[in-house]
Amino acid sequence: MTNVRELTSQAPTNLPERSSSSPHILASPEEVAANEIVLEVKDLCIEFHDHKLPERVVENFNLVLHKGEIMGIVGESGSGKSMSALAIAGLLNRKTISKSGQILFEDKDFLNCDRRCLRKYQGDEISIIFQEPMTSLNPLHRIGRQVEESLRIHHPRLSKARRYELAIYTMRAVGLPEPEKVYRMYPHELSGGMRQRAMIAAAMIGDPKILIADEPTTALDVTIQAQIIDLLKEINVSQGTAILFISHDLSLVEQLCHRVIVMQQGKIIETGITHDVFTNPQEAYTKALIDAIPKVEL
Ligand SMILES: Nc1ncnc2c1ncn2[C@@H]1O[C@H](COP(=O)(O)OP(=O)(O)OP(=O)(O)O)[C@@H](O)[C@H]1O
Numbered sequence: 001m002t003n004v005r006e007l008t009s010q011a012p013t014n015l016p017e018r019s020s021s022s023p024h025i026l027a028s029p030e031e032v033a034a035n036e037i038v039l040e041v042k043d044l045c046i047e048f049h050d051h052k053l054p055e056r057v058v059e060n061f062n063l064v065l066h067k068g069e070i071m072g073i074v075g076e077s078g079s080g081k082s083m084s085a086l087a088i089a090g091l092l093n094r095k096t097i098s099k100s101g102q103i104l105f106e107d108k109d110f111l112n113c114d115r116r117c118l119r120k121y122q123g124d125e126i127s128i129i130f131q132e133p134m135t136s137l138n139p140l141h142r143i144g145r146q147v148e149e150s151l152r153i154h155h156p157r158l159s160k161a162r163r164y165e166l167a168i169y170t171m172r173a174v175g176l177p178e179p180e181k182v183y184r185m186y187p188h189e190l191s192g193g194m195r196q197r198a199m200i201a202a203a204m205i206g207d208p209k210i211l212i213a214d215e216p217t218t219a220l221d222v223t224i225q226a227q228i229i230d231l232l233k234e235i236n237v238s239q240g241t242a243i244l245f246i247s248h249d250l251s252l253v254e255q256l257c258h259r260v261i262v263m264q265q266g267k268i269i270e271t272g273i274t275h276d277v278f279t280n281p282q283e284a285y286t287k288a289l290i291d292a293i294p295k296v297e298l
Pocket residue numbers: 048050055057075076077078079080081082083084
C-alpha cells in the first residue's frame with residue numbers, strides 16, 4: 001500500500017493496485033521496540049461521575065507504543081479496554097467523566113489539550129475502528145462521502161477530484177471490489193465484511209500513525225475475519241502504522257500482536273511480549289484466559 005499522506009501532497013498519476021495475496025511478515029517484537037515511540041500513556045485514570053459515588057473504571061493505565069508495533073489488549077468484559085482506547089482516541093469528553101494522567105503524542109498531551117487541538121489529530125494521526133460498522137457509519141450518507149470525511153476535515157484545500165481519487169485508491173487498497181460503485185452505495189447495501197472494510201478505509205485514508213481497532217472482527221464470520229486480520233497486517237507492514245488491537249480472541253492476539261496487555265477490573269495486571277506472556281503467564285488470571293483458548297485436537 002502506498003503512503004496516502006504522500007498522495008495528498010502529490011498528484012497520484014499512476015495509482016498502484018492492491019498488492020496480491022503475498023503474506024505480510026510482521027517485524028519481530030525486538031525490531032519494533034527499537035523504533036521511535038509514537039504514543040506514551042502515563043498513569044491514565046478514568047472515573048465516571050454519573051451516580052452519587054464516583055466509579056473508577058481505569059486505573060494507572062500505562063502504555064508505550066512504537067512505530068510499526070501491534071499491541072494487543074485483552075481482558076474480561078468490563079475490564080476497561082474500550083474506555084482506555086476511547087480516551088487515547090480523544091473520544092471520552094463527557095463532563096461526567098474525569099481523567100487524569102498523560103497521553104503523549106508527539107509534543108502534545110491529549111489529556112490536557114483543548115478540543116481544537118484534539119480535532120487536529122483525531123481521525124488523521126489517530127484513527128479508531130469499532131466492532132460494529134453500522135453504529136459508526138451513517139446510514140443516510142453514501143460510503144464514498146464517509147470514507148472521505150477525514151480529508152474534508154483535515155485537508156480542506158484538497159480538490160473534490162483529488163478527494164475522490166484518494167477515496168477510490170484507499171477503498172481499493174482495503175480490498176473493496178468495484179470501489180467506484182461502492183463509493184455511491186449506502187451502508188445497508190454492503191455486506192458486514194464490506195462495511196468493515198469501508199470503515200477501515202475511512203480510518204486509513206489520512207494515513208494515521210496509530211490505528212485503534214476495538215474488536216474489529218467480532219461481528220464477522222471467520223473467513224472475513226481472517227481477511228480483515230490480513231489487511232491489518234498489510235497496513236502495519238507497508239505503512240508502519242502502530243496498531244492497538246483490542247480483542248476477546250486470544251488466538252488472534254497471539255498471531256497478530258507483538259506485545260500484549262492483560263486487563264482486569266480497570267487495571268493492567270500483566271504485560272509483555274505476546275509469545276512470552278502466552279507461554280509463561282505470570283498471573284493466574286492470564287493463565288486462566290489462555291487455558292480457555294479452544295484447542296484444535298488433531
Ligand atoms: N456511563 C458509564 N457510567 C459508569 N460506568 C460505565 C459507563 N460506561 C461504562 N462503564 C463501565 O466502565 C467499565 C469499563 O468498560 P469498557 O467498555 O472499557 O469495558 P471493556 O473491557 O471494553 O469490555 P468489553 O470486552 O465488554 O467490550 C465497565 O465496568 C463499565 O460498566
